[in-house]
Amino acid sequence: MNGLTSGFGAWNPIAWALLFVGILVVSFIVRSLGNKGYKRGTGQTKVFLSGNEEPDTPDALHVRGDHLYWGMIDGLSAYYRRVKAWHTGILSDYVAWFVGVLGLVFVILVLVR
Amino acid sequence: MSGTLLNAVWQGIVILVGGTLLGMIYKGLDRKLAAQMQGRIGPPIRQPFFDVIKLMVKENVVPDHAVGWLYNLMPLLSLASVATLLFYLPLGGFQPLLGGFGDLILILYLLAVPSIAMVLGGFAAGSPLATVGAQREMVMMMAYEFPLAITFLSLGWTLSTFMPGAHVFSLSVLAANPLWGMVGPLGVIGLILLFAALMIVTPAELAKIPFDIPEAETEIAGGILAEYSGRNMAMFYLADAIKMVVMGSLTVALFFPYGLSGLVGLSGAWGSVIDVAFYLVKVFVVIFFAVIVVRVAFARIKIGQAARLFWLPITGISLLGMLLLTLDRFV
Numbered sequence: 161m162n163g164l165t166s167g168f169g170a171w172n173p174i175a176w177a178l179l180f181v182g183i184l185v186v187s188f189i190v191r192s193l194g195n196k197g198y199k200r201g202t203g204q205t206k207v208f209l210s211g212n213e214e215p216d217t218p219d220a221l222h223v224r225g226d227h228l229y230w231g232m233i234d235g236l237s238a239y240y241r242r243v244k245a246w247h248t249g250i251l252s253d254y255v256a257w258f259v260g261v262l263g264l265v266f267v268i269l270v271l272v273r
Numbered sequence: 274m275s276g277t278l279l280n281a282v283w284q285g286i287v288i289l290v291g292g293t294l295l296g297m298i299y300k301g302l303d304r305k306l307a308a309q310m311q312g313r314i315g316p317p318i319r320q321p322f323f324d325v326i327k328l329m330v331k332e333n334v335v336p337d338h339a340v341g342w343l344y345n346l347m348p349l350l351s352l353a354s355v356a357t358l359l360f361y362l363p364l365g366g367f368q369p370l371l372g373g374f375g376d377l378i379l380i381l382y383l384l385a386v387p388s389i390a391m392v393l394g395g396f397a398a399g400s401p402l403a404t405v406g407a408q409r410e411m412v413m414m415m416a417y418e419f420p421l422a423i424t425f426l427s428l429g430w431t432l433s434t435f436m437p438g439a440h441v442f443s444l445s446v447l448a449a450n451p452l453w454g455m456v457g458p459l460g461v462i463g464l465i466l467l468f469a470a471l472m473i474v475t476p477a478e479l480a481k482i483p484f485d486i487p488e489a490e491t492e493i494a495g496g497i498l499a500e501y502s503g504r505n506m507a508m509f510y511l512a513d514a515i516k517m518v519v520m521g522s523l524t525v526a527l528f529f530p531y532g533l534s535g536l537v538g539l540s541g542a543w544g545s546v547i548d549v550a551f552y553l554v555k556v557f558v559v560i561f562f563a564v565i566v567v568r569v570a571f572a573r574i575k576i577g578q579a580a581r582l583f584w585l586p587i588t589g590i591s592l593l594g595m596l597l598l599t600l601d602r603f604v
Contacts, residue, residue, distance in 0.1 A: 163374060166378075166442075167438075168376075168429060168433060168440060168441050168442050169376030169377065169378055169379075169429075169440050169441070169442030169443055170373065170374065170375070170376055170440060170443070171374070171375050171376065171378070171379045172371075172373075172374040172375065175371055175374040175375070176357060176371075176374070176375060176379070176383075179285075179357050179360060179371065180353055180354065180357050182285075183289065183352075183353040183356045183357060184349060184350070184353040186289070186353075187349045187352045187353050187356075187508065188349055190508075191348070191349060191504050191505075191507070191508055193329060193504075194328070194329035194330070194333065194503060194504025194507060195329065195330050195331060195332060195333060195503055195504060196333050196504065197332055197333070198332040198333055198334040198335065198503075199332070204332070204334055205334060205335065205336055205337045206336070206337060207336045207337075207338070207398070207399060207400035207401070207402075207403075207499075207500060208400065208402060208494055208499050208500065209400075209401070209402070210402075210494060222401075223401050223404040223405060223408075227405075227408060228408050228411065229408075229411075229412060229415075230408070230412075230576075230577075231408070231409060231412035231413075231486075231575075231576030231577050231579070231580050232412045232415055232416070232580045234576075234577035234580070235412075235416075235576070235577035235578060235579065235580030235581035235582075235584070236580060236581060236584055237577075
């Protein structure tokens, strides 16, 4: 069974996929031994909202996508403040950054060599 | 050929069943010892087995606005993906069953799969609290993956300087060649720092206090798992138990792969028995210090604090460890 070899390690995706499917089937069988029933259309199927009235429409329960990385942005706010300030929205500024970083990489490469 | 395959299947069953049972026992020990440390009696060590049996007979509620197929599939994906990890790790002093088919880089990726399954399950629940929990889990993953990757890469790179051309990211090679005896004083300090980083990443990977932020019962009522119940919850419970064994075994394989059989002059079956027993103790010690002591000693931190902690001090510790290992090899 051939796999991918990096020279430092190896990975065989087919072996993993076979193993994964095998264990998935076993997990499915184990789960199917459990109780699958519940009372549809009762208060049981309303989501838990800490005692608040549950709205009937899914839209009213939606949490907006811009909260997605809130923890990361809040935790690293000092970094994000600085980086956001650099984002001027002017194309020539971005090209200048690109050329500058490229030049820096070349200098590092020359120094390393 | 068929004999080899049969042997591999047999070993696979032992690994799967053994890893699950071991995870449940460690989970029981975790709860018992944490209770004892807090002056409580605590549940019996076999309590996790009772919990799973009880969950299996409870109703398996699917919320009204949930994406049903995704909601039901994710617990299975989480359990199956975490169980595959057992086959790439040296367990009980034995070579990994699929050691030649996957390395440390694969393990780094596979460790993310159960968490991604939990995130998708949380989003699919159609509940605001589960969505917030899923978002927190995503941020947690983004936070701890970087120091974890630095730790793995540093170990592999250092070994490559001693063994050029070898498959240095293979767990078999890493476990057979512990770096402690190879590197100089600077390298030993670097290894200690990398070990410390991995010990701090471990409770985050397992979503235990102080990093149980995606579940946070007192704030978001279980968050990512708030809506799960019955047999679906049992699957996540089992996945969590296996992940505990995975993280413990990974730490042991990378930093403490030593056996006792050679030291006491035993070989054959008795040598294997003593090596397996020693491995169980080592995994327990890792779990004891990385999970049990930490969760008794600390309170839950906020998600912003966790992101800052992993991206600044813990990444700093792992980068310093990498730098010291590099200096050790070239200065």
